[in-house]
Amino acid sequence: MGLAGFEVEVQRETRDGGLATEDMTLSMGPQHPSTHGVLRFVIRADGEVMKEAIPDIGYLHRSIEKIAEKVGWHGFMPYTDRVDYVAAMPCNQGWAMAAERLAAIEVPKRGEYCRVIATEFSRIHSHLLSVGSMAMDIGAYTPFTHAIREREYINDLLEELCGARLTFHYMRIGGVGWDLPPGWRDKALAYIKRFEPLIDEFNDLISWNKIYTERLANVAVVSARDAIDYNLVGPNLRGSGVRYDVRRDEPYSVYPDFDFDIPVGRGEMGTVGDCFDRYIVRIREMKESCKIVRQCLEKLPGGPVIAKVPRNFKPPAGDCYVRLESARGDMGWYVVSDGTAFPYRCKIRTGSFAAISIVPKVSRNLMIADLIAVIASLDLVAPEIDR
Amino acid sequence: MQEFVDGLVANPSWVHYLGAMLAFGGIVVFGFVLPIAGITTWVERRVAGRIQSRIGPNRTGPAGFLQWLADGIKSLLKEDIVPDAADAPLFKLAPYVVMTGFVGAFVALPFGGPLIIADLNVGILYITAVTSLVVVGILMAGWSSNNKWSLLGGIRSAAQIVSYEIPAGLSIFPIVMLSGALSMQSIIAEQGAAPWRWFIFNNPFTFIAFFIFFVAALAEGNRTPFDLPEAESELVMGFATEYSGMRNLLFFMAEWGNLYVIGAIVATLFLGGWQIPWALAEHPVPRVALQFGTFFLKSYFWVFVAVWLRWTLPRIRVDQMMIMCWKYLVPLAFVNLLGTAAWMVVFPHGAPGVPELLCVAAAVLLGLFLRRVRYHLTRAGLKREELSYNILATERIPGLG
Amino acid sequence: MGLGAYLRNIKDAALTIADGMAVTASHLVRKPYTVQYPDRLPEGVRVQDTLPFRYRGMLEVDLEICTACLACERACPIDCIVIDATKDKAAGGFVMTRFDIDMAKCMYCGLCSEPCPTGSIHHTPEFEGADYSLESMVRKFVKAPVLAYKPKKGGETDPEIAPILERGMRYIAEFASAEGGGGEE
Numbered sequence A: 001m002g003l004a005g006f007e008v009e010v011q012r013e014t015r016d017g018g019l020a021t022e023d024m025t026l027s028m029g030p031q032h033p034s035t036h037g038v039l040r041f042v043i044r045a046d047g048e049v050m051k052e053a054i055p056d057i058g059y060l061h062r063s064i065e066k067i068a069e070k071v072g073w074h075g076f077m078p079y080t081d082r083v084d085y086v087a088a089m090p091c092n093q094g095w096a097m098a099a100e101r102l103a104a105i106e107v108p109k110r111g112e113y114c115r116v117i118a119t120e121f122s123r124i125h126s127h128l129l130s131v132g133s134m135a136m137d138i139g140a141y142t143p144f145t146h147a148i149r150e151r152e153y154i155n156d157l158l159e160e161l162c163g164a165r166l167t168f169h170y171m172r173i174g175g176v177g178w179d180l181p182p183g184w185r186d187k188a189l190a191y192i193k194r195f196e197p198l199i200d201e202f203n204d205l206i207s208w209n210k211i212y213t214e215r216l217a218n219v220a221v222v223s224a225r226d227a228i229d230y231n232l233v234g235p236n237l238r239g240s241g242v243r244y245d246v247r248r249d250e251p252y253s254v255y256p257d258f259d260f261d262i263p264v265g266r267g268e269m270g271t272v273g274d275c276f277d278r279y280i281v282r283i284r285e286m287k288e289s290c291k292i293v294r295q296c297l298e299k300l301p302g303g304p305v306i307a308k309v310p311r312n313f314k315p316p317a318g319d320c321y322v323r324l325e326s327a328r329g330d331m332g333w334y335v336v337s338d339g340t341a342f343p344y345r346c347k348i349r350t351g352s353f354a355a356i357s358i359v360p361k362v363s364r365n366l367m368i369a370d371l372i373a374v375i376a377s378l379d380l381v382a383p384e385i386d387r
Numbered sequence B: 001m002q003e004f005v006d007g008l009v010a011n012p013s014w015v016h017y018l019g020a021m022l023a024f025g026g027i028v029v030f031g032f033v034l035p036i037a038g039i040t041t042w043v044e045r046r047v048a049g050r051i052q053s054r055i056g057p058n059r060t061g062p063a064g065f066l067q068w069l070a071d072g073i074k075s076l077l078k079e080d081i082v083p084d085a086a087d088a089p090l091f092k093l094a095p096y097v098v099m100t101g102f103v104g105a106f107v108a109l110p111f112g113g114p115l116i117i118a119d120l121n122v123g124i125l126y127i128t129a130v131t132s133l134v135v136v137g138i139l140m141a142g143w144s145s146n147n148k149w150s151l152l153g154g155i156r157s158a159a160q161i162v163s164y165e166i167p168a169g170l171s172i173f174p175i176v177m178l179s180g181a182l183s184m185q186s187i188i189a190e191q192g193a194a195p196w197r198w199f200i201f202n203n204p205f206t207f208i209a210f211f212i213f214f215v216a217a218l219a220e221g222n223r224t225p226f227d228l229p230e231a232e233s234e235l236v237m238g239f240a241t242e243y244s245g246m247r248n249l250l251f252f253m254a255e256w257g258n259l260y261v262i263g264a265i266v267a268t269l270f271l272g273g274w275q276i277p278w279a280l281a282e283h284p285v286p287r288v289a290l291q292f293g294t295f296f297l298k299s300y301f302w303v304f305v306a307v308w309l310r311w312t313l314p315r316i317r318v319d320q321m322m323i324m325c326w327k328y329l330v331p332l333a334f335v336n337l338l339g340t341a342a343w344m345v346v347f348p349h350g351a352p353g354v355p356e357l358l359c360v361a362a363a364v365l366l367g368l369f370l371r372r373v374r375y376h377l378t379r380a381g382l383k384r385e386e387l388s389y390n391i392l393a394t395e396r397i398p399g400l401g
Numbered sequence C: 001m002g003l004g005a006y007l008r009n010i011k012d013a014a015l016t017i018a019d020g021m022a023v024t025a026s027h028l029v030r031k032p033y034t035v036q037y038p039d040r041l042p043e044g045v046r047v048q049d050t051l052p053f054r055y056r057g058m059l060e061v062d063l064e065i066c067t068a069c070l071a072c073e074r075a076c077p078i079d080c081i082v083i084d085a086t087k088d089k090a091a092g093g094f095v096m097t098r099f100d101i102d103m104a105k106c107m108y109c110g111l112c113s114e115p116c117p118t119g120s121i122h123h124t125p126e127f128e129g130a131d132y133s134l135e136s137m138v139r140k141f142v143k144a145p146v147l148a149y150k151p152k153k154g155g156e157t158d159p160e161i162a163p164i165l166e167r168g169m170r171y172i173a174e175f176a177s178a179e180g181g182g183g184e185e
Helices: A064-075 A077-083 A088-103 A109-138 A142-162 A184-207 A210-216 A224-229 A235-239 A275-298 A351-356 A368-377 A382-386 B002-010 B014-051 B067-076 B088-108 B123-131 B134-144 B148-179 B184-190 B204-220 B245-270 B284-310 B318-346 B354-379 C003-028 C071-075 C161-173
Strands: A012-014 A020-022 A024-028 A040-046 A049-056 A318-326 A329-337 A345-349 C059-061 C081-088 C093-102 C121-123 C138-140
Touching: A024 B148, A040 A368, A049 A368, A064 A077, A064 A345, A077 A088, A077 A382, A088 A109, A088 A318, A088 A329, A088 A345, A109 A142, A109 A184, A109 A210, A109 A275, A109 A368, A142 A184, A142 C003, A184 A210, A184 A275, A184 B354, A184 C003, A210 A275, A210 A368, A210 C003, A224 A235, A235 A275, A235 A329, A275 A368, A329 A351, A351 A382, B014 B067, B014 B088, B014 B245, B014 B284, B014 C003, B067 B245, B088 B123, B088 B134, B088 B245, B123 B148, B123 B184, B123 B245, B134 B148, B134 B245, B148 B184, B148 B204, B148 B245, B148 B318, B184 B245, B204 B245, B204 B284, B204 B318, B204 B354, B245 B284, B284 C003, B354 C003, C059 C093, C071 C081
Parallel strands: none
Antiparallel strands: A012 A020, A024 A040, A040 A049, A318 A329, A329 A345, C059 C121, C081 C093, C093 C138
């Protein structure tokens, strides 16, 4: 039988007594409260236990990479926000870094520091949404609202910085668009001071809750070998025990100036690489990001925040591959320039696209309720998968 | 006309009985049960709002008190959608079966000294039996919706409610043994007004039986952490996915009303019901009013605790729920049953001092809990102007500056 | 599972649930975060006035200081700005007959306001632009053909135009420039 292009085989098991049973084919369809964005999974299940969960993507494809070829170098910067609107600053930075590498532009020190502040705030922003919606998918609605409340404070800070709350368009080729407004540094430090104890409170509320840990421990264990084979990155990879972070292992920008840890999954509630590990790595990364922001704000140098870049930007012909650590892991930007004011090709490699490919493998013999936990723990966001 | 009425009073036939019962039933349901369900939703939504750092409904009526009325009228005006391939008779019947299951319990709830519709001599057994009718309704809803997700929800719910009947029933047995009767008013009469006269503090086994009963009753009522049948994140709305308009609202009214019934049963069995410390023999109206108020407060306190649990805890998975029931609650309930029986043999007239000791222990636990609450408040670094002890206040927390 | 693990499970469950309940109980005594917009705001407060200066709301064009340089039209990646300007020797400069911005297409990125020399096109804190028809989303700023503005050397002396120009220049001074300075230390 066919289901929109998927050939799903209906199996008939005959037991003694002549009762035939069929597997159920469910469509966890594009409209569902807990697929993060517009995703679809075709599930073949025997009651609650799944035999197969096949992802179906493409519902949020917006041809962003093709649009780059039309709008030009500067014009594409707002579009990069929409590649992953949950953590928009790293996407801005990726495009800016690619263009700067092609044209050999050096960003002033203060501009790099502003970039790091923005990216780390965006990382906290994204992780708050991720852990909040994971708690909501597991059934606890309150931690989600608390996470959104903290996100609102970050939204207010970034709104003062660059004028927008979701599609920031903060970074420009050569630096950033705006310098820190007066009084912003104190507000940011006050927020970090307020936020760090709230991470502990969030943990007391939900992370160590026995029901929550029982739901997540030993579910969908991804071994380190599998994680590397399936090209997982970011907290997904670190949750499986692999200590790899682009900020540490292939440093870019001014990250070598800062002192921060790389949290790695240790299997404290179950096995290394289960859903709980990926979740707790994100919580710990939020703390590390707070550390980085504090160091950044304290060491902020003076000077301009943007280099001189012509309005009619024409980098020399060539190509480059730029990697940076977005909230969802190693984000790769492969940009080809042909010497004109419009890029020839832009290819974005996102962490969620690889993460969704491991869902069929780990979801065999899981329950449908566990599939929700898996999707949430891999932090899939549909705009990143489909672009 | 006068002859008709005289004839009615002197010679009531079965038609008159039926008419009177239907009218009375209508009054009870529309005048009492629905407002109780509505007030429960008000408590739930306002408490949920404050727990989540927001305000609940606060526009319709004073402090949002009439929101349920507005929701009810809105649902009545909505389009009634019956899916094409659904089993229409079962689909339409299911909400009413669920409502019957829960409204039937109100008949035997003791709201005050004389305020009970029918003091059945099998009171608590009747209530347990009638509230298990909802399983039939939920299964009907899940199957007839012609939707695999609803079916999953309905089946999960059937497994859940049927399983948790056992620890709930087993936890009631110690109380029945202690009071010697199944009738609700007798159970209350055996308790006293003071906390150490309540059955919950009578002996350590009933103390644990209380918690087992409360957890099992939450599971019966499909409340988080046991709300798998209507797990919003997974099954959109579980067995009620295909329902719209008033039918949908009937399911939810049943859930919230059931919450009140749970609170009422807990207040009756374990907390002394409507007992007040003063006899007030010559002032019947204030006495009954005080008793009704006490009962109301006690049952709504446990409604509040159930709401608080709902907005704190995540959801348990199906197999973990079954493990918890059969491996944890049922053995503990049996231990309580045997323990209470042994206690009654060893101390036929009650152990002196043990209820008072348990009261003190409970107060100590409460004190430790409040200390932990204060710890959370100080760790979050909150200033005086960020706190508000008025739960109905809408004044906003001051911003970051 | 041994008895020890069994009892430990019960103890863990009870303690973590009680801790979670303590957190939510502590929230019951905290003030809510909600801003009751739009009808229960404090007296005299318009939400638009509380937004920061850099807020990228709906676009506004101060035609008095527009120089018809068409930098905004060229910068917009979506082509939502349409300007008709013709050189008119008799009038002494560019005459604009059309300046339309399609707010339904605009993505509020700010690329148009950056290159503006006088700050004539700028974002306002207005965000309530919902309407019933798509045609009403196109904002037409030119009512009658108007002469483009010519910046005067030594500052603007006309008292009507000076404050508008000063506001515009303050707006574009917020943007970062390669010369640096003007930021928080």
